[in-house]
Amino acid sequence: MADLPPAQPYYAHPFDDDKLREECGVFGVIGVVDAANFVALGLHALQHRGQEAGGIVSHDPATGFQSARRFGYVRDNFTSARLMETLPGPLAIGHVRYSTAGSKGNTQIRDVQPFFGEFSMGGAAIAHNGNITNAVALRRELIDRGSIFQSSSDTECIIHLMARSLQRTVPERMKDALRRVEGAYSIVAMTRTKLIGVRDPLGVRPLVLGRLGDGWVLSSETCALDIIGAEFVREVEPGEMVVIEDGKLASHHPFERAKPRFCIFEHVYFSRPDSILGGHSVYETRERIGIELAREAPAEADIVCPVPDSGTPAAIGFARESGIPYGMGIIRNQYVGRTFIEPTEQIRNMGVRLKLNVNRALIRGKRVVLVDDSVVRGTTSRKIKEMILDAGAKEVHFRIASPPTAWPCFYGVDTPQREKLLAATMSEDEMRSHLGVDSLRFITLDGLYRAVGEAAGRDPKAPRYCDACFSGEYPVAPSDMIEQGFTLKAAE
Secondary structure, three states, rough: OOOOOOOOOHHHHHHHOOOEEEEEEEEEEEEEOHHHHHHHHHHHHOOHHOEEEEEEEEOOOOOOOEEEEEEEEEEHHHOOOHHHHOOOOOOOEEEEEEEOOOOOOOHHHHHHHOEEEEEEOOEEEEEEEEEOOOOHHHHHHHHHHHOOOOOOOOOOHHHHHHHHHHOHHHHHHHHHHHHOOOOEEEEEEOOOOOEEEEOOOOOOOEEEEEEEEEEEEEEEEOHHHHOOOOEEEEEEOOOOEEEEEEEEOOOOOOOOOOOOOOOOHHHHHHHOOOOEOEEEEEEHHHHHHHHHHHHOOOOOEEEEEEOOOOHHHHHHHHHHHHHHOOOOOEEEOOOOOOOOOOOOHHHHHHHHHHHHEEEEHHHHOOOOEEOOOOOOHHHHHHHHHHHHOOOOOEEEEEEEEEOOOOOOOOOOOOOOOOOHHHHHHHHHHHHHHHHHOOEEEEEOOHHHHHHOOOOOOOOOOOOOEOOOOHHHOOOOOHHHOOOOOOOOOOOO
C-alpha cells in the first residue's frame, strides 16, 4: 500500500485564519462497482469539512487493500483515471482532513487518513471525524506497553487499542477499543468484506446512512449522498454501530445510552447549507437564525449584507424579518482557494481583499448591517469593516449568527487558545469598540436554540446540544487539556 507523492503544498489563505476550521469529513461505500470513484465524489462534496489533505482506501478480492493519500483538494488529486484505477473493488472509505489533533499546520503524509492496520483476522482501515479528548493519556499508556506509533493523529490510538483487543472480529475489537475512548467521533471503517459506521454515545459529530442501488453509503453529511445519487435512509444514532456485509445491515448499541449532545455549530457554520440535520434543512435553520437575530437585535439601516458565503442565509432571514432590503454588498472571489500561491509578505498584506471585494455602487452612502456566522479573533471583521467604510458606507453594524465564541472546542474543531478568543477577554461593548463598528450584537444562546427547533430556548439543566464553545459547559471532560492546565468554567 504505497503512498503517492504529495501534490502541490497547502497554504492557508489569510482570510481563513479568523474562522473556526471545520473538523473532517468521512465517506464510505460498499456493494457497488468501483466504489472508490463514488468515494472521491463524496469527498468532493465534503471538501468544506477539510481542505488540507485527503485519502481513500479500497479493497478488491483479487488485489487486496489499496491506498492513496494526498495533500490538497480532492479535485486536484482524485480525478485522475490513472490514480483511480489503482483503487479497485466494491468497497472503499475516504477522509478529508483539517488537522485538529497532531501536527497542526505541519501535516505529514503519515498523518493523512484513512489509517490501515493488519490484525490476526485480516486487515482493516479506519477514518475518523472528531477528537479524542484522552488521546495523550492513551498514547502514553500504549507506548509504555510497546506500541509503536507511525503518526501524530489521535485516531491511531484506536488502531492500537484494536490490535491489543482479545475479541475475534474487527467490529468487536472496535467496540472494545472505543469503550476506552473519550471525546467525539464519527467513524467509517472497513474490513475485506464489511463497511462499519460508529457514532460516539453523545452523537456530537454527524454521520448518515444512504442506499445506492443494492449498495450502502456512510457519509458525514447528506449533501454527499446527493452528488452520487444515493438515497438518504437515516442518521446513524448516537452510540450506534452499523455493520454492513453482503448487502445486509446490522445495528448494534455497544455503549451505555446517554442523552445526545449534537454540535450546535454544525447548524451555524460547519455543515453545507444543502444538507439535512436532524430532519431539518441547514439552509432553513440558518434563515431562522437570521430571523431570531433580527428580533433580538434590530438595527436602523438601509441595507443588510452577508459576509459570504456562510452568512448568506442568516442575512436573508434578518432582512426578511426586519424589512430592510437585502443586497450583495460584498462579493467573494470563488477562484481564490487555500492553495492559491505561497503567501509572501506582500500578498499577506493584501489580506482579505484577495477573497472579498466590496460592491461600492451598492454600499456608498448607506447604513449597512453585516451578518456573519461568528467572530473568533476579530481580525477579519476589522478588515471587512474597513473595506465597507472605504467604499463610502455611512455606518457599519455587525450582527452575528452565533453567540460569542468564548471557549475552545475539544471535539474536532481547531479553535485558538481561550485567551486568543475575542469574546473570552472582552465584553460585547468592548468588542464593538475594538472592531470599530457602530453596533455589534450576537444572537443569544436561547435565540439560537429557538432557531434550531427548541421553542422554549435552552434548558440550562438539560441542554440538547453541545454548545461548549459558547457556554463553557463541556459534555465530555477534556481530560488531556485539563492535565495540561486548562481550567474549566466554575460551577454557577
